[in-house]
Amino acid sequence: MLSRITKSGQLDSAAIALSALCMVHCAAGIWLVAGIASLGGILLAPWVHEIGFALAAIMAALALGHGVRSHGARLPLAIGxxxxxxxxxxxxxxxxxxxxxxxxxxxxxxxxVAHLLNYRAARQN
Incomplete structure (x- = not known):
């Protein structure tokens, strides 16, 4: 099943979406703290960052690790x-x-960038 998900690029796409969400979270965090302190406090809590990091690390390990095994390109893994x-x-x-x-x-x-390169390398095979 992992092979099917990674070959189709779904895991790399989901990881890129998670990265975009992280960037929005970082940028919006400044405004949330300044504007809506209580909501900002919840969204900027340490556990939010820890869960986001854990998800990113797991998705990277699965997608990029599988990519090296299937298409052999190591650059995406190194950048990841x-x-x-x-x-x-x-x-x-x-x-x-x-x-x-x-x-x-x-x-x-x-x-x-690593997930994008991994996605492209998988498409070339």
Whole structure:
């Protein structure tokens, strides 16, 4: 079943959508904190970031790992590892800092590129 999902690109597409949602969350978080403090507090809680990171890491491991096995392209996996590492580093710096936003957005962008490359490599086979 995993082979069918990854070959069709559904997992990579879902991972890219999760990355986009993360970027929107980061950008909107600034406005939520400034405007609607109670709602912003819920959406910016640490557990939201931890769950999002866990989902991203699991989806990356499944999709990019399967990609290496099926089409042999290692570049998507390498870029994905850099993205996951950047997102993990973002969780170690003070919450709400410029470093957190920069590391998170760089990681999410790298991971999105990795999934896009993985999707394209799968289509070429």
């Amino acid at each position: 590892v850099v993205g996951i590492a950047s997102m993990l580093m973002a969780m170690t710096v003070p919450h709400g800092s410029a470093y957190e936003y920069a590391l998170t957005l760089a990681g999410v962008a790298a991971l999105s």
